[in-house]
Amino acid sequence: MLAALSTVKEDDDMEVVKKLFSHGNVNAKASQAGQTALMLAVSHGRLEMVRSLLECGADVNIQDDEGSTALMCASEHGRTEIVKLLLDTPGCDISLLDHVRRRISLAFPRHSRFFPAGIAQINRSTFRI
DSSP, rough: OOGGGGGGGSHHHHHHHHHHHHHSSSBBTTTTTOHHHHHHHHTHHHHHHHHHHHHOOOOOOOTTTTTOOHHHHHHHHHHHEEEHHTSSSTTOTTOOOTTOOHHHHHSOOOTSSSOOOTHHHHOOSOOOO
């Protein structure tokens, strides 16, 4: 079911998705790997879907079976705008560790070709760069 969300493109379809998630469990995890709809939208780079899921109450701090969060996924995939959106979400916890004890800042090395230049300016006091 979650895979179908990655192909939503029409405004009408997005409204249906919002209604479904407002009446169901927006934080339900897939049976394989324990990812949520938010994590799936992040990994596919679906900014509007991420916004919609957050509006419906998606928990930005839920961890999958490997301990990764939506923010870790966004940083690993180089999704700069989604990283900014997630960091601006109240309660976003950047101190969480995955199961190999990596923080978000380690998942996105400063000298990596995937490191977005603007991220360092977002919040230097909490985004330990």
